[in-house]
Every structure is written in structure tokens, then in C-alpha cells.
Amino acid sequence: MEYFLQQLINGLTLGAIYGLIAIGYTMVYGIIGMINFAHGDVFMIGAFIAIIAFALVWTTGLASIPLAILLVLVVTMIFTAAYGWAVERIAYRPLRGSFRLAPLISAIGMSIFLQNYVQLLQGARIKPLPPLISGGVILTEGNGFAVQLNYTQMIIIVVTVLLMAAFTLVITRTALGRAQRACEQDRGMAALLGIDVDRTISLTFVMGAALAAVAGLMFALYYGVVDFFIGFLAGLKAFTAAVLGGIGSLPGAMLGGILIGLIEAFWSGYFSVEYKDVAAFSILVLVLIFRPTGLLGRPEVEKV
């Protein structure tokens, strides 16, 4: 039981990170119908920016760790969002209206470019982030096993829940969210009502990248190391999460993220760590075969 609880906590933490990345996939898919294969690399860029931001914050001699993390969070979100914006502007917008596969190929190119760009600037070796937050709380103890929720996990889960709530509000309640949903349903009509479609798409990339940035920061805090290649696997997992939840569905991306995190944690805990990626990707295959619309994806029934 204690072991189970521990894996549950680990799974939720991992799932929170996947969920944050998955939102970026699902939103971009919703609005322009393409899989942004460079999104995982935007997450990786976020992790690097976080590490650089931490290093800079240290030089200012800021003593308060919560304040430092908050500062780094904001800086990371802003700079990573700028990358997300630039990726769309350079690699996708010029191809809008081109054949369907074009932006997809461009996305793969962008992904390779971003990996090499970071490798060139930061080197291929892993970058460590010294542990900033230590300790945690022991939830229960028994059979010689202590269930620990450490502070990093707590921060990750709390920040993720807050961000997802804020984000849901933006999508459901604000003019920007309505514009995004309108573009998702009928871009031509949205333009006909005065919505600046290009700007709305840009903002979607910006929002997705900002959330991926948070995931990047969390990843760096949690694992303590990043390299230029982390975006590939994390991106694929998050993509799997988005498909599992139902691509295009926002709650689906969150749910899918958590499920993939849990599956991975439990598989590692009870079967074998070596095959955890196999477990996650088998889910992708099974979903695609048996339920291509995902758990919360909508079957298209509409009255015309």
C-alpha cells in the first residue's frame, strides 16, 4: 500500500509535467490542425532558459528560494513564449494554405534545428541544476517504507493545478479564448467577424510555449539535469498524452498527461524501469487502434 501510494505521487508529478506540455500540442492541433513536432524542443528550450535564469539569479545574490523560483518562472515563460512565437512565424505561417503535409515537415525540421541550436550553444553534455529544494513530508510509514511527498513534487503539482485552472478560465471565459475556439471551428468565419486569425494563432503558440516553459522548469527542478535531447522523449510522451485524452480537447490533454504519468510510474514501480517507454507508447498504439478520438475527444455529430 505504501509503495503504491509513493508511485501514485511520483506518477502525478510526472503526469503534471506531461500534461503541461500536452496542452501545447492539443491547442495547436485544435486551431490549425497540425502536430507541432517542435513543441517538445520548445519545452527543452524552456528547461535551458530556466537553468540559465537560475544561474543569473544566483549572481544577484537573491537569498529567498521561493522568490528566486518565481522570478525564474516568469523569465522562463516570457523567453520561451518568444521562441514559440518565432517558431510559428518562421516555420509555419509562410506555409499556411500550402498542402497539409508541408507544415508537418517544417515542424520536424524545426525540431532538428532547435536541438542542434542548443547543442551548438550549450554543448552536448548534460547540464546540472544543483538541488534547490530539499526535504519533504512523510505522509505515512509502514512495513519499513516511508511515503514521501517532497517539496519539489508539491510545487510541481500545485503550480500545474493553478496554471491549468487559470488556463481553462482564459479559454472558456475571455474574448481571446472565444476567438481561439472560433478559429478552431471555422477560421474563415472568424475572420469574417473581425477576428485577426493570424494574431490568434500566434497567441496560441505563445500560450502553449509558456506552459511548456513551466514544464521545462519543473523538469529541471525535479531531475536536476537537462540536455539538448530531453525534448524528444518528453515531447513524444506528451503527444501520446494529448492523443490519449483526445487531440484537440483541453481537459483531454490534462487527463491524458496524468494517465501517461501514472502508467509510467506504476510500470516502473511494479514491472521494469527499462520498459517504461514501451508501456507509454503501447498506449499510443492501442488508443490509435481502438479509440482514435481519444478519451475525451468528440465524435463529430453536428446538425447542419
Next chain:
Amino acid sequence: MLSIAALHTYYGHIEALKGVDLEVNAGEIVAMIGANGAGKSTLLMSICGNPRARSGRILFEGRDITRMPTFEIVRLGIAQSPEGRRIFPRMTVLENLQIGATTAPGRFEEGLAQVFRLFPRMEERRQQRAGTLSGGEQQMLAIGRALMSRPRLLLLDEPSLGLAPMVVKQIFQVIRDINASEGMTVFLVEQNAYHSLRLAHRGYVMVNGRITMSGSGQELLANREVRAAYLEGGH
């Protein structure tokens, strides 16, 4: 108010509009009638820049809008209820209307009050998903959404298509009302020649991407060719 000269529009290699000239004056209701595929919808969409006109010129209140992006054209005060209505099916009625007010956010309450007055049904269904509305209700929503931007020029594509005669009557009465009470200029394209020419001050007839006839609504209604082509057998 709206002045179109020598407009040519293509879909791929197909020439859909072959040199259209027309005028819509402020305060008028102008109807364009024509058969399916004559190019009526293409004309309305070309005014809003999608598809973009290949050549010719479109002036709105003296401004050349021929090359402007769609969202900027409609910000000048043009609203369209397009072919197929194109409401947002997965949003509520109210959300559809909110999006309609994108270009006039400060006048949202005013617009909403007007739409609910003209179409009380919309108020009853404000929280309902638009995709679940009946055809007539969807048409009301499409027109209401266009009115939310408080336009000076309202473009309507086949507002009577597929609707029961009672609903058609109601919708044409609404068009007459907003024109009379607010002086809103209306340009509509219709296959329903009888109702639309009775409603309109002036009319045009379009055949195969060209305007073949024009005149007052009454004149066109009385015209023998118009009667033979568009009215015989009906009404």
C-alpha cells in the same frame, strides 16, 4: 456606400465573377437574384476579401477595400451572414453573439438587446449549444451575430434558404425593420426572387457571373424575363 467596378474573381481557373459593376447606396435594401451557381455568394464573399478579387475595384464609403485583409474590411462596418450560416456549432448562442461583437465590444449590451428584441427565441436559447438549434433558429443566430457588430452595411446570403414560409416571413420582416428604424443598408442575395424583390428598393439579376438586369424591385418584379426565369411556377 458600396461601389463595385469591373470585379473579376476566380476559383482556381474558373472565372466565377466576370466583370461585375454595382452600387449600393446608404439606407437602401438591394437584392441580387440569380440561380444556383450564378456567382451571388462569391460576390458577397469577394466584398469581404475571401476569395480575393483578381481584378476590379471595391469601394466602401469611398475607401478602396479591394486588397484589405478580411478582418480589417469588416472592422470598417460591414457584416455578413454568409452562405450556409456558419454559426459556431460547439459554442453557445450567447458566445456566438459575443464573437459577433468582436469589432464593437463597447456596444455589446446595445447589440444584444436589439438581437433579443428582434429574435426573442435567441434569448430563450442563449445558453444552448448553437449546433443543436433548428435551421430557422440557426439562420436567426447568423443574422443576429452579424448585427452584433453594429454594421452600417449588412450582407445577407440567402436568408430564406431551407426555411419554412412562416420563418421566411419573420426574417424578411426583421430586415425591413432594421432598415426602416436604423437606416441600416442591406445587400442581400437570394434565390427567392419574389420575397426579396418585394422587400428591396432596388435589385440586380445575375446570370453566370454577370449582371444582366437591374432596376427597382417593382420594375424587376414586373419584368417579363424575370418573371419567366425566376417567378413562374412559384407564388
